[in-house]
Every structure is written in structure tokens, then in C-alpha cells.
Amino acid sequence: MPPKYKTIRLVIVIWMTLVLLGAFSFGGTWLNIPKVAMLEHTARNLYFHVPMWFTMMALTALSAVHAIQCLRTNSPVSDIRSRTAALIAVTFGMLGLATGSVWAHYTWYEGTNIWWNFDPKQTMAAVQVLIYCAYFALRSALDDPRKRARIAAVYNLFAFATVPFLLYVLPRQLESLHPGAEGNPAFSDITDPIMRVVFYPAVLGFIGVGWLLYTQRVRLARALMMLRSIEEDNHY
């Protein structure tokens, strides 16, 4: 493992520790957040829920970029990168769905039994997760690695081309309680400035964690690929 990678990993780990400390600092400390009716301390979910989405978006774009690379160069490493980015993106997507659902249950739908209400943002995220599930189902139905790499990349890009329509269509069709939607105040208008002190580092930290998981899985997959090719060489 190159020493630079180790250093970056250490920085990310310390960074995230500080973010977590900041996110959970109560009492008379500097980072204590003002209490808003209904939100109360659930507002701290902002530090987790929103950065998870940003990380998922970044990884989705990364997956598409490597899918293009895979089609252009036919390199198996691009396929590994594209597939891994999709896997980590879907993980963060599910975490984002879970944190969002819990948050909504205890604020928007407090006192009811609702966990899920087809909010446009929720629906979009769920569709994105479904697309990646389909992507992995497609991969499992292809046996030849080169063919799998190419056809999975095609599906990845084809799906990526249709996603912008969701952004346009969903808000017209479904009403939203989500901040930033039509008629609702956006993040910048309703959030106390003190929350930004933790929020922005949290965004960077989560993207860092996403990057760490992604590079780790890529290195593992590449090592496995190399091992397999050595085994095959010995076999013949």
C-alpha cells in the first residue's frame, strides 16, 4: 500500500471522527444547535442524510464516467471501477433512504404511522436504487467477462441518460414536503449558520468515506483479478 494512500486514509478517519464529535455536541458547547419546533434535535440528521445523497450522486457520475472509459478502451479495470462505484452508490442510496425515512417519520408524519409517502425526492432515490439493482441483475445474467463489461456499461449509460427526466417530471406530479421543493424554503433560508460549521465538513467527510470504500473495493477486485490470471497461467 503506497504511503500517500495511508496518509489520506488517516486524514479521512480523523476528519470523520471530528465531524461525528461536532454532530453530537450537546449542552453549552459552541456547536449546540438552536431548537426549532417539530425538528428539535432531529435536525442533526442533516449532517448525515444530506451528505449521503451527495456521495451517492458523486459515485453515480463516477460510475457513468468509467462506463464511458470501459466502452472506449475495453479495459477490465474500467469495468471494475464502474461496477464498484455503482455498488457503493447503491449502498449510500439505501442509507440515505433509511435516514430520510426515519427523519420524515418523526417530523413530517409525527403521530401517524407513515414511513413512506412517495415524496419526489424519495421516489427518485428509490428509482435510482432500482436501476442499480437492475444493473447488477443484468451483470449476473452475463457469463463472458468482456461481454459483461461492455453490455453492463451500455445499460449504465442508457440509464444515466434517462435520470434527468425524473428530476423534471416527479415534482410536477407529486407534492413534496422536502426542503427546497416548490413553495418550501431551501436549505440556506432555514438553517442556522452554526449548523454549517459541521455540515460542510460532513459533506467532505462522507465523500471521503465513499472514496475510501470505493478505492478499497477496486484494489481488492484488481488483486483478485491478478490472482486469477496467475492461477490460470500456472494451470496451462
Next chain:
Amino acid sequence: MMDSRKPSSWANGALAVLRKDLQLELRNKSVLGTLIVFVLNTMFLILVSAGRGDLEPRTEAALLWVIIFFTAALGLGRAFLSEKEQKTRLFLRIHTQPLMVYFGKLCYSFLTILCANVVSACIFLLLLGVEVVLPGLFILTLILGTLGLAGATTLLAAIIARTTRSGILLPVLMFPLLIPLLLATVESTYFSFVGQSFTEGGWTASLGSLLTITSFSGVVVVASVLLFDYVWQD
């Protein structure tokens, strides 16, 4: 285009592919006949389970388009699988350009699913007793929606023809991608049933949806043209 055996222009080639597929279809009438029987069965299920005349217009529009989507998922997967089964893929690849095959299959898919959809829509309106206030809007939505469906599904049909478990894969691959299309067509169909929204007429209210359907069809066809080579070639 250098090769003299290949058709001179891609329009001619696409027409040749379309003619071949239509001739095969007319010869044994397998796909379209089965699709129409499927539509009849589904309609009957809905009629029996939901009852007549007491559905909301929104639900009726949604039901119609869900039926159409499932019919398409069943029927459109055949477009490239037939080449695989009859082992004619190599022949097509030698004698035509990839784009000719793509556009030929696109037209074939469009015509097949349009036939099935017209039958679905007629039976649906008749059996459920739906009153269409704006028939023009309804027909336009049906045609544009079919175009979007065929455009998105042709590339996916080519993809699943390369896989091993083709049967169940097409709905899984196509439904999440088609959600924007489904939402827009349902909204536009809804306005054609009720005629107007709170503030404006049906046509104005569904303009956004019609635009969405059209641009969706455009984007999926362009994306397919760019990506089709990679699926078609080995």
C-alpha cells in the same frame, strides 16, 4: 458502406429489416396474436376485480398504462431474441450496418406495440365505460407514449438477447427507466379523461407532459443510436 453487398442507404436497409420482420410476423402471427390475447386476459382480470364504472379517472389512466407497459415488456423483448433463436444474427451483421438493424427493429417494435395498444385502449374504454372528453389528446398520448416505449425498449431488447436468462430480465431492466414516461403519459391521459384541470384546459395542462414524452423519446433514441454498436458487435 464500401461493401457492394450492403444496402445503399441506411433508410433502405432499415426498411429491408422492417419488411423481413413484418413478413415473418404475418407468416406465423405469433407475437401480435399472443399479445392481444394477453391484453384481453388482463382486461378481464381488471374488470372482474375492480368492477365497472366506479374507478377514479386517475386510477383508470394508471391501470391503462400499467397494462400497456406489461404488454410491451412481454412483446418487445422478442425483437432481437428471434434473431438469436433462428441463428440469423450473424447473417444480419454481415449484410447490414448496425444502425439499419436498429432503426428497422425500432419501427417493427413501434408498429407491433401500437397495434397492441390500440386494441388495449379500445377494449379498456369499452369495458370500463370510460368517457374520453378529449379524444385527440388521448390518441396523441397513446402514439407518443408508444414511441417512447419502443424507443427505450429496442436497445434493452438487444441487450437481453445477449444474456442467458432473457425471459425475466426485460421488465427488471426497463421499468425503472420508464418511470418518467409512465408518469407523464398517465398525467396526460388523465387530462384527456377529465377534460380540464382546476385552472386551465386539458390540452394546456398536459402540454408539459406531452413535451416530456417527446423529449424522452428523443433522448432514448439518440442514446440508443450511440450505444447500439457496442451491443450488436461482438
